[in-house]
Structures are given as C-alpha cells and as structure tokens.
Amino acid sequence: MARAFQRLLAAEGFAAVSFAKVAAEAGVSVGLIQHYFAGKDVLLRFAYDDAADRMGERVRARVRHGGAARLPIAEVLLDSLVELLPLDAERDVEYRVRQGLQAQAVHHPALADVARRAGGDLLGYVTAVVESGVERGEVARGVDAVLAARLILATVQGLADQVALSGPDAFPAREVLRRGIGTVFTGSAQQQTHSAK
Numbered sequence: 001m002a003r004a005f006q007r008l009l010a011a012e013g014f015a016a017v018s019f020a021k022v023a024a025e026a027g028v029s030v031g032l033i034q035h036y037f038a039g040k041d042v043l044l045r046f047a048y049d050d051a052a053d054r055m056g057e058r059v060r061a062r063v064r065h066g067g068a069a070r071l072p073i074a075e076v077l078l079d080s081l082v083e084l085l086p087l088d089a090e091r092d093v094e095y096r097v098r099q100g101l102q103a104q105a106v107h108h109p110a111l112a113d114v115a116r117r118a119g120g121d122l123l124g125y126v127t128a129v130v131e132s133g134v135e136r137g138e139v140a141r142g143v144d145a146v147l148a149a150r151l152i153l154a155t156v157q158g159l160a161d162q163v164a165l166s167g168p169d170a171f172p173a174r175e176v177l178r179r180g181i182g183t184v185f186t187g188s189a190q191q192q193t194h195s196a197k
Contacts, residue, residue, distance in 0.1 A: 001026045001033060002050035005043050010096040014044065014104060041108050048101045051094040052118060058083045073133045074185035077126070078178055081156050085177070087168040095160055126152055130184060138187040148184040155180035 004026035008017045017040065023030045037043040059080040066076030086092035105115040126149035133139035139148070155177060163173050 001028065001036070001043070002047040005047040006051060006093050006097050009044075009047065009100050010093040014040070014100045019043075041104060041111055044097075044101060044104060045111060045114055048097055048114065048118075051097045054090075055083055055094050072185075073129060073136055073138050074181050077129045077133075077152075077185075078174070078181055081126075081152070081177060081181075082174055084156050085160050085168075085173050086164050087173065092164065092168075095164055099164075123149055123153060133185050133187070136187075138185045140186055143184065152181055152184060 001022060005017065005022050008021055008025055012021075019030050019033045019037075019040070022043065023033050026033075033043070037046065062079040062083065063076055066079060071079075083091065084095075086095035101111060101115055101118075105112040123146070127145045130139055130143065130145040130148045130152075134141060134143060134145070139145075159173050159177055159180075163170070
C-alpha cells in the first residue's frame with residue numbers, strides 16, 4: 001500500500017490521491033486501506049517512513065562502501081547525499097513523498113513532528129560527518145559543524161528542487177553538490193582527492 005500511495009503521490013500530488021485510487025493501484029479493497037489508515041495523513045506518514053527506510057539503507061550502504069574503500073569523508077558524504085537527489089525514478093518518487101510530507105506538515109502537527117524528526121536525524125548525520133572531517137583534517141578547525149551541516153543540507157534541498165523541475169540530465173547535479181560540500185571540506189585530504197581526479 002505504501003508503494004502504491006507513493007507512486008500516486010508522485011504522479012498526481014497529495015490532494016488528488018484518494019483511498020479508492022490507492023486501493024486500485026495496490027490491488028486491494030478500500031475497506032482494507034480504511035482498516036489500517038484513519039486518513040490520508042496517516043497513510044502519508046506510513047509511505048514516508050517506507051521511503052525513508054529504503055533511502056536510509058542506500059545511504060548506509062554508501063557509508064559502508066566508503067569506509068571499506070577508505071575514501072575521504074567528503075567523498076562518502078557526497079555519495080550518501082546524492083541519494084536525496086531525484087536522479088532516477090525511485091529517488092524521484094522518494095523526493096515527491098518527502099515534499100508531500102513537508103507540504104502537509106504545515107497543517108498537521110503529527111506530520112510536522114515526523115518531518116522535524118527526519119530533518120533532525122539528517123542534520124545530526126551531516127553534523128557528525130563534518131565533525132569527523134575536522135578530526136581528519138578535511139574541514140578547518142573552528143568551523144561550526146551545525147552551521148556547516150545546514151549549509152550543505154540547504155544545497156542538497158535546493159539541488160533536489162532544481163533536479164525535480166529541470167530533469168536529472170539538465171545539469172551536473174553531483175558536481176554542483178561536490179562543490180557545495182567543498183566549501184566546507186577545504187582541508188588537505190579533500191584537496192588531494194580533487195587533484196587525483
């Protein structure tokens with residue numbers, strides 16, 4: 001049901017999605033959906049959690065790979081944050097689910113809590129990565145890790161919006177994100193990575 005709702009949300013927007021449409025897309029009865037979900041906002045939360053779980057697993061896989069390959073921290077961060085950009089069909093659906101949650105969160109306190117928690121988790125992850133960058137000499141000492149993380153996440157969100165509107169091939173989104181991360185990760189380890197490429 002979550003995937004059916006996600007596909008419809010991505011194609012039609014939150015307002016146009018109904019339980020009847022989700023039931024038809026999922027191949028189940030409307031009654032079954034109503035049994036599990038009191039309203040569209042509850043279904044949106046469920047769909048968001050499902051999308052976030054899939055995205056989180058891809059990010060964790062990128063981090064594991066980066067650690068095993070001993071990549072610079074900035075490169076691991078880049079690889080993991082690219083997962084938030086709608087560069088293929090799966091990530092486009094996830095992006096639209098996130099946007100749907102954000103839009104509805106303005107009017108629904110329970111969804112606002114979910115959005116804040118998700119945003120806080122992501123901010124915590126990027127902040128920890130920036131702090132690790134300081135320890136490894138990829139980020140200058142004295143950098144405010146939380147502000148730096150917010151700058152990086154603002155870049156990611158802006159890029160995601162641009163990719164969603166322009167298409168995944170309209171511009172080199174990964175390179176734009178690399179440069180955005182490079183404004184924070186300015187240390188010698190980061191510079192060596194760029195000169196090797």
